[in-house]
Amino acid sequence: xxQLVESGGGLVQAGGSLRLSCAASERTFSSYAMxxxxxxxxxxxxxxxxISYTGVTTYYGDSVKGRVTISRDSAKNTVYLQMNKLKPExxxxxxxxxxxxxxxxxxxxxxxxxxxxxxxxxx
Numbered sequence: 756x757x758q759l760v761e762s763g764g765g766l767v768q769a770g771g772s773l774r775l776s777c778a779a780s781e782r783t784f785s786s787y788a789m790x791x792x793x794x795x796x797x798x799x800x801x802x803x804x805x806i807s808y809t810g811v812t813t814y815y816g817d818s819v820k821g822r823v824t825i826s827r828d829s830a831k832n833t834v835y836l837q838m839n840k841l842k843p844e845x846x847x848x849x850x851x852x853x854x855x856x857x858x859x860x861x862x863x864x865x866x867x868x869x870x871x872x873x874x875x876x877x878x
Contacts, residue, residue, distance in 0.1 A: 757781040757853045757867040764849060764872030767841055771876070775836040777851030777869060784832040788858045790865055791825060791836045793847035793874075800862055803849070804836060807858040814860050819845070841876045848873050 758780035767773055777789065790805035804825040805814045813825055824837040834851060849872050852865035859865070 757784070757787060759851045759853060759867055759869035761849065761851045761869045761872040764874045766875045766877065769841060769843055769876055769878050771841050772837070772839045773841065773874060775838070775849055775851075775872060775874070777834045777836075779832045779834070779853065781832070781853075785829040786855070787853040787867075788856055789825075789827060789834040790852045790854065790859065791834075791849060792852060792862065792865075793845075793849045794871075795844075795847040798847075800850070801847075802860045802862070805858050805860055806834065809857075812858050814858060816860070838874075841874075843876045843878045846874060846876050 760778050763775040788808045791803040792800050794800040802816045806825045822840045827834045851869040853867040854865045
C-alpha cells in the first residue's frame with residue numbers, strides 16, 4: 756500500500772482559497788490514480804476529485820466542479836487540490852487516496868488512504 760500524508764488544511768474565510776497537498780511514499784506513485792474525498796461531521800465520505808495515473812484525465816464532484824482543480828507532480832510524488840471560492844459547506848476533513856485503477860470516483864476502489872487534513876471555512 757501507498758503511504759499518504761496530507762497537508763495544507765486550515766481555517767479560511769468564505770470566498771478564500773486553499774491548496775491541499777498529498778505526499779506519497781511509493782516510488783511507483785506514477786502508476787496510481789489519486790483522489791480527494793471529504794467528510795463533514797455526521798455526513799458520509801464524499802468524492803471531491805480524482806486524477807488518472809497519467810494526469811490526463813480528471814473527475815470532479817458536482818458540489819465542487821468549477822471551484823477546484825486536481826493536479827499531480829510525479830517528480831515530487833505529490834498530488835494537489837487547489838480550492839477556490841470556498842464556502843462554509845466545504846468545511847470537512849479532506850482525505851487523499853490512491854487506486855490502481857486508471858481513474859475512479861468510487862470510495863471502494865481506493866485501497867490506500869491518508870489520515871486527512873481539516874478544512875474549515877468561516878462565513
